[in-house]
Amino acid sequence: MEQRVTLKLADKLASPERKRRYNEEMFAEIAPRYDFITRALSFWRDAGWKRELVALLPPHDAPLCLDLACGTGDIAFLLAKKYPAGRIIGVDVTEKMLMLARRRNACPNVGFFRQDMMRTNADTASVDIVTGGYALRNAPDLERTLDEIARVLRPGGVAAFLDFSRPASPLANGLQHALLKAWTSLWGFALHRNPEVYNYIAESLRRYPDRAALRSLLERKGFTIEHSRLHFFGITQMLIVRKIASTGEPVPCPKTLT
């Protein structure tokens, strides 16, 4: 049974086009329960992690911020609070998630738009801050998404990501995969009477680069890693990166990120 389900899901994620379509359908289905399930799966730590991620961002007077895969808008609203004179654009492919974000929106400087994170409408080198909560792992094509982030960020601009992460060790990886699958199955059964519904998290993570490989990929795409913080023994990770200026030097941050 397990073999059949894994193969079916693997098939749905087999190409960027299929993964994008699968994501849109899946998130449209879980949208009404998304906020609850995200809190529950993280032992109610998710909101705190998002606050921590935004707190790590540098001070800025009026930045243009782009929140990729914004979902129901948590990070966009935190950005609006941190940068009241800034402009915050949240983008996502799932209209039902965007509808929930728009319904929650009481901030005049926040807008939500249906755009793919692999090709946004942002102008080249126009964005000061890019954020992504559980965004990169869901990217249909990770390399293209990182190229897009590098394109839209100004030289010296900052990107901040929160996501599940993988250790390089096969043993630790196998253990983490089994734990994650058991935990998501439990919630799938409790909420949908279907233990497989949230197994996508473990499956998408299995296809995602491990921490060392992700670091190398980010560096190859022109970013320096400014900060990395692990939670739950590394099951989740926060990463703050900076786009290297064209001279090859990172532009100094107004406030040191440690």
Ligand SMILES: C[S@@+](CC[C@H](N)C(=O)[O-])C[C@H]1O[C@@H](n2cnc3c(N)ncnc32)[C@H](O)[C@@H]1O
């Ligand atoms: C796990 S949710 C994260 C939502 C929100 N960022 C948060 O932290 O709660 C992943 C989101 O990615 C969106 N998504 C998936 N593929 C996408 C794509 N190609 N472009 C933009 N958004 C995408 C989904 O619609 C979903 O809202």
